[in-house]
Amino acid sequence: MVGETVSLKRAGTVHKGLCPFHAEKTPSFIVTPDRETWHCFGCGEHGDIFTFVMRRDGLDFREALTHLAERAGVELSEHSAREDRLRRRLREALETAIAWYREVFLQARQSDRARAYLAERGLSDATLERFMVGYAPNTWDAMSKRLRGKGFSDAELSGAGLASPSTRGGVYDRFRGRIIIPIRDASGRAIGLGGRILPDADGPKYLNSPATP
Template identity: 45%
Template sequence: MTISGFISASARWSAEERPSFCAGADLTSGSRRRPGRLTRRSPPRRRPLKYDDGRMSAISKQVIEQIRSRCDIVEVIGESVPLQRAGASYKALCPFHKEKTPSFHVNPQRQMFYCFGCHAGGDVFRFVMLRENVDFYTALRMLAEKTGVRIQFEDERESGPDKSLLYRSQAEAAEFYHELLLGGQGAAAREYLKSRDLGDQAVRDFMIGYAPNAWDALLKWGGKKGYAAEALEAAGLVLRKSGASGDSWSSYDR
């Protein structure tokens, strides 16, 4: 699924709000540019951010728009960036590059932000992605928790009902293991990750999880969630083992 609505912020700003350019000589480097040649700052170099992956294809568009509508971009950005009123918008020092004069603007009417210095811009999802250096799905989860919206998944009828069930079970199982790592049971695992130079930020970015020392932990979790063992097997989350006593299930070390 392609997430729509993420167009360039500069395209949505009026002409007088667009970034200005300057011409002349570069005195710091010793090189001289021809008069009239446009110069501009490069946007901050950060790890590439993905808007879509396998998890996103099963999330309802209505849920995404519901989360967006409940997030006031001024409030979200204002939690980490000191904003100053500037007419109908807000301005601040850009959180994505060093500067002395505020060039970072937030437009509450359009619910968009844009920096005239480094040209970073977008909506509330894009800000969280850049600020936290996470992908779209993680930013969506963070804002869903903030607004109290439960992420729901839609049935993809054109692909068959089983596919949406697979996506949903895999995404929820990932959250289950991730929460175990962050909880009391995952203390030793967190220490091990730190010894491998994987800190809290990496744990959040990649949703690293922890499987407890119990072969049926995921089966019990799936039963409470309403997932049959066969559905978890189809999703690749558990294994079926055949023995003298018949079929048995295992999710250990998966």
């Protein structure tokens, strides 16, 4: 589907091409077939086949789902459409959080200890990049604020296992001050996160999110 719009060339385990959503001369649009996801490092757009069709054709989710179902010869019920939309949103929230945790890991000074610790353990930059290892800052709501800004609700953040309900109302980040390791299923789709605390820090050594549907 993406290849019908973008001329893609294989580059290792991914495919590269010019982003269809902004003008560029150097390819920064990446498709990862194993994960069934795409990401543009130029404009920051990313998602799965549903978000691609929505963005390309100006459709809402229901319209994109109907379009793809018709292409595949699948008949949809209203109930299955709602469930599919929920699953897609939770996985999209996970992928968005993974990308942000990775950004924090690479750029934030507060992740210096995490980078040093993983280097001491012998993990190469290539390995960390391959598994999209990230870092959750030691704050109560930095991730939640970021994803709310991307249009995700507190209910979706809780459903994706990224946040927990607060007794004061709203939610707080589940992972704080931890190295973040994405958990994926056999097809490469994100289904959860694992958080490893840094040495000498308080709290359980490992913390996992519940798996998404």
